[in-house]
Amino acid sequence: MRLYWTKPELFEIDVEVETVNGCDVVVDPAIFHPNEGGQPADKGTIGPATVCSVEIRDGRIVHTLDRPLSDGKYIARVDKEHRLYTASQHTAQHILSGIAEKQFSLQTTGVHIGLDTCTVDFDKRIDWDTATAIECRAMDVVTLDLPVETAFNESDVRIRGDSKTIESDMIRVVKIGDYDKSACCGAHLKSTGQIGLIRILSLENKKEGTRVSFLAGRKALEYAQSEASVLRELRKAAGCATPELPAAFEKALKHSMELAKEVNRLWTLWLPGFVETAKIIEIEGEKVGVHLSEVPQKFSAKLAAMIAQSIDGAGIVVNERKIAVSSCRISAKEILDRIIAAVGGKGGGSPTTANGGLENDITFDQIQMILQENS
Ligand SMILES: [Zn+2]
Structure with a gap:
């Protein structure tokens, strides 16, 4: 019998240790919850040994210790803080799953109890109105401080596909008032009031269903506090109260988009000026106009095309090792390939336009030398 099923409040007890192999032992009674059903294994000590992992192997709960122990009696101590967390x-997940099933017709398809965040998967999509309603009703169950009861071999219970038992002839059932009744092999709190707080953190679409992230207890409080701290910073930056933050954020976003649009308009006005100042290289009667830096990268290709057209030749624009080439007659791709062959980098394109990234900085004189050498 697993003691953590019937006496979850026990964290210390005398156990009989039997070695399976090396540092692997089984203990009687079973006080350590193994890594099972989405709930991480308990931590703790057995005599002088630290429990490194607890797994179910061949129908037995096997504890891997940091040192071998000779068979016999020892005091087993479960890490209380870690157990109370998991x-x-x-227990919060049971309440969420039970309410979701009974009041919102949602089936639980998966559970994960993580050390930073926990998830429960429902078989259908839900929105925040539903999630908030489930959260409120779950908190009602916390406030009622209902006992978390264990029974065996009861019929008409919710059984998750991913839960398994070691005693195949016995199904352990967990009951929380009228809110949940499901087959489960995990370790729980004694009553729902011990949870304190349940918070739903995020909703994520998973295939046809929803993955709900949540936290309970002190970890939920810490999460709420960190969110409150972010809100304080945002209120300070925006100079407004919390309810006004979305409108203030939207206004700032709109303003920055308008500014970006205006900057684009100004650059478009300035581009002809850069066309005029492009330095010209002559290659066997063909003209290549070169402009280095200053223009934002998103205008490089446009400026290269404007230079090429104005001199009826080719245009090269380089900005922070990004290069754009445009050409009316000689191949833009060939020009880029020559420069890349000389200074390193990669890129590609067509006879009319090409662009890429260079491995090294490049000067006008270098470009002139490369193009004239290879022509
Ligand atoms: Zn459970």
Whole structure:
């Protein structure tokens, strides 16, 4: 019998240790919850040894210790803080799953109790109105401080596909008032009031269903506090109250988009000026106009084309090792290939336009030398 099923409040007890192999032992009674059903294994000590992992192997709960122990009696101590954390999250998950099923016709398809965040997967899509309603009703169950009861071999229970038992002839059932009744092999709190707080953190679409991230207990409080701290910073920056933040953020976003549009308009006005100042290289009667830096990269290709057209030749624009080439007659791709062959980098294009990235900085004199050498 697993003691953590019937006496979850026990964190210390005498156990009989039997070695399976090396540092792997089984203990009686089973006080350590193994890594099972989405709930991480308990931590703790057995006599002088630290418990490194607890897994179910061949129908037995096997504890891997940091040192071998000779068979016999030892005091087993479960890490209380760690257990209360995983048990709080797990008990909260029962409440969320039970309410979701009974009041919103949502089936639980998966559970994960993580050390930073926990998730429960529902078989249908839900929106924030539903999630908030589930959260409120879950908190009602916390406030009622209902006992978390364990029974065996009861019929008409919710059984998750990913839960398995070691005693195949016995199904352990967990009941929380009228809110949940499901087959489960995990470790729980004694009553729902011990959870304190349940918070739903995010919703994510998963295939046809929804993955709900949540936290319970002290971890939920810490999460709420960190969110409150972010809101304080935002209120300070925006100079407004919390309810006004979305409107203030939207206004700032709109303003920055208008500014970006205006900057684009100004650059478009300035581009002809850069065409005039492009330095010209002559290659066997063909003209190549070169402009280095200053123009934002998103205008490089446009400026290269404007230079090419104005001199009826080719235009090269380089900005922070990004290069754009445009050409009316000689191949833009060939020009780029020559420069890349000389200074390194990569890129590609067509006879009319090409662009790429250079491995090294490049000067006008270097471009002139490369193009005239190879022509
Ligand atoms: Zn459970």
